[in-house]
Amino acid sequence: MEVDPDNQAEQADATAPVLLDGGPCRVRVWFGEHAIADYTAEPELALRYADAMRRRFLGLRVTIDQRTRGGGPSPAEHWWEVTPR
Numbered sequence: 001m002e003v004d005p006d007n008q009a010e011q012a013d014a015t016a017p018v019l020l021d022g023g024p025c026r027v028r029v030w031f032g033e034h035a036i037a038d039y040t041a042e043p044e045l046a047l048r049y050a051d052a053m054r055r056r057f058l059g060l061r062v063t064i065d066q067r068t069r070g071g072g073p074s075p076a077e078h079w080w081e082v083t084p085r
Helices: 043-056 075-082
Strands: 009-013 025-031 034-041 061-066
Touching: 025 043, 034 043, 043 061
Parallel strands: none
Antiparallel strands: 009 061, 025 034, 025 061
């Protein structure tokens, strides 16, 4: 397990058993230190997505972390706040 600097939530490798308390979960696929996929959903959907990503991207690390309240949007969600010129 490692600490996610974005929201200080603990992450678990998607291959390990995960105990989720029902709140939103964030799934990421990593290529080295770069997240190449980022998905947030309810626990059941997040686990299905993580399983699909493990099958599609063999050998890459897939992590699931429990989103904490007030954790803020993911980096991709920040773009929704940008007004086009």
